[in-house]
Amino acid sequence: MNVDSRARLMLSVLVALILTVLPLPPWLDVVRPAFLVLTVIYWSVNAPRAGGLAIGFFAGLLLDVFQGPVLGEHALALSLITYIAVREHQRIRSKPAIQQALIVFAALILYEVVLFMIDGWTGNPVTSPLRWVHTVTGALLWPPVAAILSYGAGHRV
Amino acid sequence: MAAFGTGAGRPLGGRGGSAGFRFTLYALLSVIMMYLDQRAHYLEQVRYILQAAAYPLQLAVNSPPAAWRWLKESLQTREALSAENERLRANARDLGLRAMRYEALARENGELRGLRDALPPVADRWLPAEIVNIQLSSLRQRLLLNRGVANGVFKGQAVLDDKGLIGQTTHVGPWSAEVILITDPEHAVPVRVERTGLRTIAVGAGDTTSLALPYLPGNADIKSGDLLVTSGLGGVFPEGYPVARVTEVHRDAVQPLAQVRAAPLAHVDTDSEVMLVWFRAGHPAAPAPAASGELKGGNPAMQPQPAPPKSRATPEPASPPPPAPRSEPARALPTQTTAAAHDTAAPKRAERSPGAPAAAAPAAETSAAGAPAAGAAAAATVPGQEQP
Numbered sequence: 001m002n003v004d005s006r007a008r009l010m011l012s013v014l015v016a017l018i019l020t021v022l023p024l025p026p027w028l029d030v031v032r033p034a035f036l037v038l039t040v041i042y043w044s045v046n047a048p049r050a051g052g053l054a055i056g057f058f059a060g061l062l063l064d065v066f067q068g069p070v071l072g073e074h075a076l077a078l079s080l081i082t083y084i085a086v087r088e089h090q091r092i093r094s095k096p097a098i099q100q101a102l103i104v105f106a107a108l109i110l111y112e113v114v115l116f117m118i119d120g121w122t123g124n125p126v127t128s129p130l131r132w133v134h135t136v137t138g139a140l141l142w143p144p145v146a147a148i149l150s151y152g153a154g155h156r157v
Numbered sequence: 158m159a160a161f162g163t164g165a166g167r168p169l170g171g172r173g174g175s176a177g178f179r180f181t182l183y184a185l186l187s188v189i190m191m192y193l194d195q196r197a198h199y200l201e202q203v204r205y206i207l208q209a210a211a212y213p214l215q216l217a218v219n220s221p222p223a224a225w226r227w228l229k230e231s232l233q234t235r236e237a238l239s240a241e242n243e244r245l246r247a248n249a250r251d252l253g254l255r256a257m258r259y260e261a262l263a264r265e266n267g268e269l270r271g272l273r274d275a276l277p278p279v280a281d282r283w284l285p286a287e288i289v290n291i292q293l294s295s296l297r298q299r300l301l302l303n304r305g306v307a308n309g310v311f312k313g314q315a316v317l318d319d320k321g322l323i324g325q326t327t328h329v330g331p332w333s334a335e336v337i338l339i340t341d342p343e344h345a346v347p348v349r350v351e352r353t354g355l356r357t358i359a360v361g362a363g364d365t366t367s368l369a370l371p372y373l374p375g376n377a378d379i380k381s382g383d384l385l386v387t388s389g390l391g392g393v394f395p396e397g398y399p400v401a402r403v404t405e406v407h408r409d410a411v412q413p414l415a416q417v418r419a420a421p422l423a424h425v426d427t428d429s430e431v432m433l434v435w436f437r438a439g440h441p442a443a444p445a446p447a448a449s450g451e452l453k454g455g456n457p458a459m460q461p462q463p464a465p466p467k468s469r470a471t472p473e474p475a476s477p478p479p480p481a482p483r484s485e486p487a488r489a490l491p492t493q494t495t496a497a498a499h500d501t502a503a504p505k506r507a508e509r510s511p512g513a514p515a516a517a518a519p520a521a522e523t524s525a526a527g528a529p530a531a532g533a534a535a536a537a538t539v540p541g542q543e544q545p
Contacts (some may be wrong), residue, residue: 021290022218026364029294053176057183065207066215067297069343071200072190079187083180122195124343126296128363 009050012039012149013059021066030130033138035145036063037111040078041104042149044085045092056082069124077114081107097143105139205306208330215290215301215333226429280395282435284308286316289333293426295363298341300324302431305332310433313393317432321399321422322346322387326433334433338425339400340365348400349388353378356388359401359419365426368401370417375408377415385419395436 016035024032040056060078064071084107085092092103112135119126193199290301304310306329316323316336324338337344340361348359348370355378359368373379383403389396401419408415 017214018218021215023222023291026293026295029292053179053183057187060187061207062211065204065211067292067299070191071194071204071207072187075190076184076187079180079183083176086176118191122191126342128295128342130295 005047006050009043009047013055017062020063030133031137033134033141034108037078037081037108038104038138038142038145039149040082041085041107042146044082045089046150048086048089052086053079053082069119070122073115073118076118077111080114081111097146100146101139101142104142105135108135108138204328205330208328208333212330212333219290280434281437284433285430286433287430288428293365296342298338298361298365300336300338302334302336303332304433305330305334307331310334315394315434317398317434318423318428320424322394323423323425323431325393339421340368340425346394346400347388347390348385350379351384351386355379359385366420368419368421370419371414373415373417375413375415379403379406379417381406
């Protein structure tokens with residue numbers, strides 16, 4: 001872990017955040033994957049010491065500021081995902097890309113379940129089935145996202 | 158930033174406890190934050206600061222579409238510009254004529270209400286605001302405007318465009334404000350059917366072209382094409398602003414409720430500029446203050462009052478005559494006298510009071526002022542005036 005990879009981490013988080021809040025037409029918005037969650041999962045798995053839980057928590061907090069009904073909602077969900085990813089990083093890292101995508105799919109479902117429950121508890125229930133669409137596109141986009149994020153690294157951190 | 162400073166070869170989660178411990182810490186922090194934000198609203202300041210910090214990024218994200226619009230505008234041909242100029246001029250002429258008629262109508266209306274002068278318009282001040290960021294998904298329909306506390310914007314302020322209601326502000330930062338649209342599934346606006354006066358609530362349906370009216374019974378008098386205007390209840394929007402037009406009424410014999418859809422009049426998805434509005438407090442059409450404050454506290458004047466005294470015809474053998482008329486009218490009757498004398502501005506309420514003298518509304522504002530002074534003489538004249 002050095003200054004270079006830390007800069008790459010921050011840059012990727014910023015780009016992911018921009019992709020998340022970029023205004024898109026509604027049909028594209030439904031299928032937009034949670035780029036920030038994918039990025040955080042990537043760094044948790046491939047550089048668990050660099051990002052770790054703090055990155056998950058603060059990225060979640062950013063999401064809350066941009067699109068959360070209550071502060072702390074995305075922070076909690078993303079902390080949970082990050083914790084699991086950091087704990088299991090060695091097992092996830094050794095899997096081929098297809099299996100990784102399946103694991104990411106499960107993680108995204110868990111993330112959305114947490115958001116769904118908090119939405120219900122705080123009185124902002126969103127029961128539309130469309131909210132689950134992004135988990136599928138997120139899993140499908142995992143291999144290219146992981147490839148882009150590891151581009152130029154040359155080695156696993 | 159404890160987690161960024163890392164030493165090579167450090168065991169995972171060496172500093173700051175194990176990963177599990179830190180996760181528990183962050184989860185606890187999140188839950189506390191959610192509790193404070195949701196239940197106690199302690200985090201308005203924090204949100205304010207975070208929103209200020211996030212604003213530059215939102216501006217940056219919006220810059221490509223904005224640049225494209227600017228480029229398109231600056232590359233317009235001379236013919237297109239002059240055509241638009243012509244159209245705008247015609248439009249302005251049309252609006253000027255309409256405004257003239259509106260002035261006349263307003264004056265007439267004011268006279269009909271028994272006021273001396275025409276009412277001042279309910280909107281006190283307008284501020285155009287530019288849309289900086291748009292979220293139009295089926296789950297969240299929000300706008301971000303480039304006006305904030307620095308411009309006097311407050312939470313729960315009405316946002317309009319030239320055709321109708323857009324929404325209201327939810328979070329206000331120093332230079333930006335988030336607006337929840339009337340089409341957001343979490344938003345509901347109290348409306349009135351203009352044709353019949355029927356009051357109901359319009360709930361956002363999650364797309365920019367429709368609102369749902371889920372609380373109308375199957376036999377409600379509503380049909381396609383009806384105009385929905387704000388009803389002035391709820392404390393945010395003033396009365397009489399157009400909201401939507403009914404597009405679809407579906408009645409099912411087995412369903413107790415009608416399924417009604419309406420299309421919002423405001424161009425929620427194509428606007429690039431909206432209006433923030435300040436309303437004149439105390440104007441008859443201004444939004445009524447939210448009911449919670451008064452009803453919870455229990456306004457003593459609104460409580461049922463003791464029954465009016467029996468008519469003088471029944472004699473009271475035991476009690477001495479002088480004290481009785483002085484005390485009893487002072488309790489119940491001045492309501493009617495003062496309502497008739499002072500309350501010229503609200504003829505409807507004066508009509509209502511003779512019918513139900515015991516629980517009449519005017520008691521609220523008049524009993525305190527007029528009760529002791531009115532005395533027995535004034536009270537004696539009341540029945541002759543008000544009961545034909």
